Amino acid sequence: MHPDYLIVGAGFAGSVCARVLAEAGKAVLLVDKRRHIGGNAYDERDAHGVLIHPYGPHIFHTNSKKVFEYLSRFTAWRFYEHRVLAQVGAQLLPIPINRTTINQLYGLNLSEDEVPSYLEKVRQPRESLQTSEDVVLNSVGLDLCDKFFRGYTKKQWGLELSQLSAGVAARIPTRSNDDDRYFSDSFQFMPAEGYTAMFERMLDHPGIAVRTSCDFKDIRDQHPRAHIIYTGPIDAYFDHCYGALPYRSLSFAHEHLADTAQFQAVGTVNFPNEHAYTRITEFKHLTGQQHVGTSIVREYPQAEGDPYYPVPRPENEALFKRYQALAEAAQGVTFVGRLAQYRYYNMDQIVATALTAAQGLLETQP
Known part of the structure; x- marks a missing residue:
């Protein structure tokens, strides 16, 4: 085939772009170096018949009706509100921190009305919230920070709280009630038959050709007229010419x-x-x-392995900006997704970004 678009990566960003463009009459070739579609959201039954997520849990949640309705074209849903407990000493306590967490941890009996005044007493106010440590100390104080956040952050990111941008910790709320849901979004569901089945339906279109176990580098010169949509690490696209952007792996x-x-x-x-x-x-x-x-x-x-999370630090953002300048100057290529845009996007944010990017391409390249 002679595709109008060559899309690199069959995760949310690439697959959504592929479907939008194909439905507009474009010929799309979607490639992924892995053996399967779905990116990190891919799921499969293990040897014992249990449906698992090989690349760790993917919990869908969004406040965007547009995103939810778009994906609903390709899947039915199972209502699911994710709950998380954190082991602190011998106790398993709700996270995000809520009234139950505080009362059980400290043997208190605070009412919902009393929790804010308790947190006000223990918090360490920060005038400027520059780092994740600033955010956590400003919200819950030193002891809760040490018990729930400091060690977890060190393991997750290989960095201290004080070395991470404020936005990482800001993702986790603190509640004065007993709401123990990890997310508070309007739409909290899981694909009823799994993510892979949803991706299979999304890519089931005569205008989309899918090639897995296919490295972009091996075929990029075969389709010189195709516009590239690239969803992989932006620094890899430019052969790490400014040095490698830090990503955290698992x-x-x-x-x-x-x-x-x-x-x-x-x-x-x-x-x-x-x-x-x-x-x-x-x-x-x-x-x-x-x-x-x-x-x-x-x-x-x-630290090493497949890239999962861009590492949010000011110096990394500065390095990304240099690659972003190259991306904006490059002809015939569009960068979409968590790795390509070096952003800590949730799945719904990636879908929204991909919908916008694909529509933008159709408007500028009719």
Whole structure:
């Protein structure tokens, strides 16, 4: 085929762009170096028949009706509100921190009305919130910071709280009530048949050709007239000419427990302190699947490996800006997604960005 668009990466960014463009009558070639579609959201049944997320848990949540309705074209949904507990000492406590967390941790009996005044007493006010440490201390004070955030951040990012931009910690709210949902978005659902099935439907269009186990570098010269939509790491596209942008990676230890119907009380348990791993997720909570056994995954953050998270620090943002200038000057290529835009996007944000990017291309390249 002679595609109008060559899209690199079959995750949310690439797949959404592919569908929008194909429905507008464009010929699309979508390639991914992995053996499968779906990017990090790919799911599959393990050897025991349990639907798992090989690249760690992906929980869909959004406040965007537009994004939810768009994805609803390709999947039915299962209502699911994610809940997370954090192990602090011998206790398992709700995170984000809420009234229950504070009362159980300190043996108190605060009412909802009393929690804000308690936090006001323990918080360490910061005039300027420049780092994640500023955000956390300004919100909950030193002890809660040390118990829930400091160690977890060190493991997750390989950095101290004081070395991370404020936006990382700002993602996690503090509540004065007993709301123990991890997210508070209007739409909280999981694809009823899994993410991979949703991606398969999204890419099932005569205008889309999909090639997996295909490296962009091996075919980019075969389609010189195609406009490229690139969703991989932006520094890799430019051969790391300014040096490598820092990304945080993960390794996953999957385990099946044949004689255990339920391993833990909630979908995810965080381990902010003593353990080498950051969290354990039990997939049956997420999917609602019935099975005599259960499958879990432990996550171990690491510096090397596939890029998962852009590392939000001012010096990294400055380096990204240099690559961004190259991207804006480049002809015939559009950069979309978490790695291509070096942004800590959630899935719904990536979908929204991809919809906007694809529509923009159709308006400028009719």
